[in-house]
Amino acid sequence: MKSYVELPYQRVADSPSVKYYTAWNVFDEYILGGRPAREAGFDRELLSKLGVKPDYVVTPSTPVEAPVKWPREPDRRLEAFHFSNISSSIEVHLEDSDAVVLLEKPLEGFHASHLNVTASGDSSLALLLLSPGGSRGLSTVSLHVDVAPGSRLRLTYAVFEARGSSTALMQALSVGEGSAVSQRVLLSGGRATLSELLSSLTGAGSSLSEGVLVAGLEGSSTTVVTDAVSSAARSTVRISLLGIATSGYIAHKGVVRVHRGASGSRASLSSRLVPLTQRARVYSFPSLEIESDDAEEARHSASNAPLEPERIFYLRARGFSHSEALRALLEAEARRALGGVDARGELVLPLAEHLLDAVTAELQ
């Protein structure tokens, strides 16, 4: 592998006009001059509010317990930096079971960790990264998730950053024949947050439903990459993202690729970015790459627009205050993006509420 400092931030083909859609300069501070973290912590108040007990806690002192699996050679600076500096790795086997993994946030410096996840039967995994206030560290996390044929997996990732902290979350998900993965990702705040969710539907009849909710709070910069590759027949991909920017920056970049041979497959990618104040900036780049007429249907949509004033007016006419109306509309949009939450996805609701609380608090 090349030295990571020599590698580009992003692949040039991503962006013909060399548009840097991520705050790479923030990550560079750690890459060029950062030190491994010594101390780490998490937001205890939020964890107790969520009422969950972690089955695994990954801290900077967690050793490398599992081999690092990753489907490709890292070819970008941050990715290569992460894989060159992994100091913690764990193995999570899910077989008709549920697990909660808590990642502790470095207070200073960086911590690179890796998870190998294998899932079969009807299982769920929640990954929580709840930064304590005042944290200024960088977490880089990679997850290699392998879903066995005929399984159901619910994935929930929550990254709630402090103002000065940063995170890079990288996922490589492989979905086997007849399997269904339902994924919910919630991201809030942070100096720089990068979430790269790469999914590969390799088994016939497999499906992925991915809902992402992002809060772009003051001074934050969040980039979400949602790439899905469908190479098997009758596979279904549905990706939906809602980004609410109060005065931060949100970028959504997503590609849906349907390869030749994926006959009867369906794919949809939607991106809804809501700038709420004049200081908000949003950027979307949803793409489709369809390689033959095998795909039954492929579509994407992107909308960068404020909440409709007519709807706010309607709710205010029914007695809601402005902030209540705003909150109600954002909640409705969030539920739509998250694609409804089933009975066993009870963790998603309080996480979404916490995220929306942060948005409305900042607006007030």
Next chain:
Amino acid sequence: MSKLSLLEGLTLDQVSLDSVGLRARVTLSGRISRSLVEELSRAKKEPEWMLRLRLRSLELFEKLPMPNWLVGIEELNLEELAHYIQPDVQRASSWEELPEEIRRAYERLGLPEIERKALLGLAAQLESENVYLAFRKFLEERGVILMDMSEAVARYPDLVRRYFMRVFPPSDHKFAALHGALWSGGVFLYVPPGVRVEAPIEAFFLIASELESQMEHTIVVAGEGSYVHFIEGCSAPLFKRYSFHNGMVEIYAHRNSHVKFTTIQNWSRNIVNFNNKRALVEEGATVEWVEGSIGSKISYVYPSAILRGEGARVSIANVTIARGATWKDSGAKVYHLAPNTASEVVSKSISAGGGVAVYRGLVRVARGARGSKAAVKCDSLILDKASKALTYPRNEVEEEDATVVHEATTGRLSEEVLFYLRSRGLEEREARRLVVLGYVGDVLGRLPYEYRLVLSKVLELEFEDIGGYA
């Protein structure tokens, strides 16, 4: 012979300078150097400022990097091309004045007929220069200028200098710089304030040699409150080797003016086509780009608009056909820089026989463009397993009350729709024809009637032999 029946043949195999018994008066080819640029400028008897612009562009061309995201241009070797071919023909303002062989070639393309029926002005470029240019007297009397670009540079230097490569500077990218260094031909159209040119004006470009680069430069200036519709047609016979087209169109739509710009690009299957198109749209003005991209082997075309004045509007409609081993990269770019500006982009592509159709677009709402609205819709139709459709739209928004919506679909011919049509008594072939024409219908509807017929017919012919209508 009518234009329709001509297009049925789609053969222009006899239209080369050799075949019409003509020689080039001047040919400049080989390495792109300072001496070549100076010689070109000398051959065109250009003023000093234009030579300086060319040389500055050449410097930029040498400095700027080759865009590394371009696909399929390995064949393009700029050193082996003839960059300037001046045919040994005096420019004519009536068809009778042209040598018979050339006149016959244009008659086969239906130009005199369509000029009589539908146009107020027509310029026809062969190789690097216009060989025919005519427009109605009454427009001239109202102050409309329709002129060969080189002639305009000489006769109206102050006016041309105000606009030449201002909205599309040579520094934009390597091929814009190349264009700035080597441009030749094209027209300058100036419509004075308040004048409405009710019927279209057309410029037709013909490449008649292999290993040629054609780089015409067209400027349309619409004065305050004026209206004009400009149509651009392109054609070339099929050669053994490729040719290269690197044209540029600049539109300046002043306050409350309205400009329509329609392109029917039907280059032969071995043309590498780059086209640089940009409009500057002032307060209350409207620009409509309509792009029918039928021919060429490789094409990179993104009509764009800079909405600089409050209430400026742009509409961009593309139909792209990628049939056979072709890479058709098209799209649209809109920059909203002023409040309450609006844009609409509709793109339809059809890929067949292994063709790749790409939509690449950008909508940027800059700070200050409050209340702006943008809607982008791009649809791709794939007719077989070997073909591809790629969609890369980008939206950048810096104003919280701007609305940008984008929607894209990729699909195949719907079995249900075909079944429905067949159950109503239509044959499979007719059902497919209806579905494909219906698919591109909203873009075809933006063309003048005569051109709509032509484009429909071309589409039918394009897909007849590969099963699109089978």
